[in-house]
Amino acid sequence: MIADVKKTADQKMHKTIEALKAEFSKVRTGRAHTGLLDHITVDYYGTPTPINRVANLTLLDARTIGVTPWEKNMLPKIEKAIRESDLGLNPATVGDTVRVPMPPLTEERRKELIKVVRHEAENARVAIRNVRRDAIAHLKDLLKEKKISEDEERRAQDDIQKLTDRHIAEIDKILQSKEADLMAV
Structure with a gap:
């Protein structure tokens, strides 16, 4: 029983860290990476479709993403979707590729x-901390x-606190790394 509580808490904490990494990947640094465009959707025959399902995303250089649609008629739709996204990017069509320079x-x-x-x-x-509270x-x-003794409960609480401390330290490490990326010119 105690092992199940610990395992569930650990899994939930790990998922929280994975979600944080996913959020951080959306925050753009000065360098280009194709993951920046992952959350952008394009109107594909009336269905909102992720951009990476209608086009090939590549890095043309350190500051430019190339988007090559599999169908030529998608070029203007892709360009419009990128321009209207919340990323503040200004794409330009060159031949059959949309070039997305990172300002x-x-x-x-x-x-x-x-x-x-930081937020x-x-x-x-x-x-x-909410996962810790629920587990306790x-x-x-x-x-x-x-179903368990007071000693077992106290030991399990200590273990859950150690889990919490370890995951929060990991968050701090990820945050420091992202801040360093953002401040690098």
Whole structure:
């Protein structure tokens, strides 16, 4: 029973960290990477479809993403979708490829992005603490039902606290790495 509670808490905390990494991948640094466009959808014959399902995404150089649609008639739709996204990018069609240059980040924009990243990290920390709270509540319920002893409950709480500390330290490490990426010119 205690092992199940610990395992469930660990899995939920791990998922929280994976979600944080996914959120951080959307925050753009000065360098280009194809993952920036993953959340953009294009109208594909009346159906909103992720851009990577209608086109090939490649890096043309360190600051430019190339989007080559599999159907020529998708060029203007892809360009429009990228332009209207919340990324502030200005794509240009060159032949049968949409070139998406990454504008260099201003100092002010870098500071704004760091605030966003810190906020996301804090949300992840809160989520992990909520998992800890739920796990400890579950342990207390098991104690009330006399399925575990007080000593077992106390040891399990310590283990869950160690899990929490380890995952929060991992979040801090990921945050430091992302901040360093954002501040690199």
